Amino acid sequence: MSRFEKTILQVVPRLNTGGAERTTLEIAEAVVRAGGRALVACEGGRLEKDIENAGGEILHVPVASKNPLTIWLNAGALAAIVRREKVDLIHARSRAPAWSALAAARRTHIPFVTTYHGAYSATGKVKRLYNSSMLRGDRVIANSRFTAERIMDLGGIEPARLAVIPRGVDVDLFDPKKISAERINQATAAWGLGENPGVKLLMPARISPWKGHETAIAALKRLKGRFGGENATGQRPGLTLVFCGGAQGSEALEKRLRAACDESGVRAMIHFVGDCADMPAAYAWADAVLAPSTEPEAFGRVAVEAGAMEKPVIASRHGGARETIVDRETGFLAAPGDAKALAAAIEQVILMPVSARTVMGEKARARAVSLFSSAAMCDATLGVYRSLLAERA
Structure with a gap:
């Protein structure tokens, strides 16, 4: 410089x-x-x-x-x-x-x-x-x-x-090669997830009406019959979604979201963990990341941070996400506020071979390093x- x-x-x-x-x-x-x-x-x-x-x-x-x-x-x-x-x-x-x-x-x-x-x-x-x-x-x-x-x-x-x-985003800070298993365990120890969380989804977003928490809950309700836990043969993975972000003045909304989890029968699948001090480790824990905002985000930092960590991102098809994510190449884009579309995208990620998910993550990091x-x-x-x-x- x-x-x-x-x-x-x-x-x-x-x-x-x-x-x-x-x-x-x-x-x-x-x-x-x-x-x-x-x-x-x-x-x-x-x-x-x-x-x-x-x-x-x-x-x-x-x-x-x-x-x-x-x-x-x-x-x-x-x-x-x-x-x-x-x-x-x-x-x-x-x-x-x-x-x-x-x-x-x-x-x-x-x-x-x-x-x-x-x-x-x-x-x-x-x-x-x-x-x-x-x-x-x-x-x-x-x-x-x-x-x-x-x-x-x-x-x-x-x-x-x-x-x-x-x-x-700092692609050196958000680098999967620099995150140890010990660091991941330290960051997630207080989340109370148990030993077998199955496929791990992370939604890093403060509790807000437009970040898409309600859509995510409705999507998991659609998926719980198939992915709420392993079936008798163990062929279907369980599914865990972590809402990572504080209420920041929206405590009443968080209370309603928790109630919606109970009413939808997905309370065991969704965890509210508040803010995380080590987001690179949180991304490293996840298999995929959600960003289902119902209003367009000007840029969408989550998509790029997660991409830099080699994680596929499922985001709403509007705003900056259309620039940061290449649909079906570095992640998936779904219709905003559409629980059915979000559930379908999550199901695609769950059913992808691990090798295909890895390739998608590698492409996401390459794009983040090159452009963002x-x-x-x-x-x-x-x-x-x-x-x-x-x-x-």
Whole structure:
């Protein structure tokens, strides 16, 4: 990587879990590795220490607020940071902070970049105006072609200002060759799965109405007669599905989902295990991974992480999944919200010879390494910074 001795200020509401937060960390690491300074303005969060360990600097500003007065005050705070720290470029990753960052960039005459980490809904004039902060960057980055198409549909942006840079994953971290059996056992010890889980399915997703948990439960209800456990001859495998993700404020929904498992007769097949601190090990445990979202995801990190771990992924046929998964080659795509279609795809995975499943996983990793590595994402993003700074120079 060539030298990049510039000071970059990223602005993100909080540093907890999520695509925007993880990408903020990865870009901070890349800027520091290239010889620059990486500043992050935010309200704090679990990834603060990771940013600092990477050589970045945290600046606490209440940028998560949507209050118009706070947004206006934040603009002044960010402008002061730009002047004091001699910031060369501001990069905003969310709508409310983008308004403050835009004003600060204009006041200080430095370039302004935004990244769309999701495809925002725009109903009504007020919401469209609020969302438009993300369209006002000197460069606007979309994390998938799907997101870019949604941005273009909004209008008001010239194609020359729009760059498509797919979200990246760390293919060295998510590498099956680096995961030991002991590490898998440590990560899954508290899941209470028993000794013979049969075919192992993992669904890494926070408890949310649109992530597809209800569809997954309905799909297993369709499969329980055949794969609820081994038959008398032992020819049919059992089936275990792990919901890996916390409620994060959706405790009432989790309660309803558990009740649905009981009502559907699949409670013994489905395990709610909360968040997992070692996701590479969790993927390594699984035979296949589910991502049955009922609404289109802008990118779909799970599909690429699982693919990098050589696991076939069964996802909904919409959004970013159509870019990250090649149907029947690196995984399977099923109609969104269709339990019958999801069950059919799961059955295909169960009945595949292990050798065929292995080949599918190998193709998935090759695709992840080739197209969706965090290194490629970081290089492309720094390329956007360089070109924009060169134009201004």
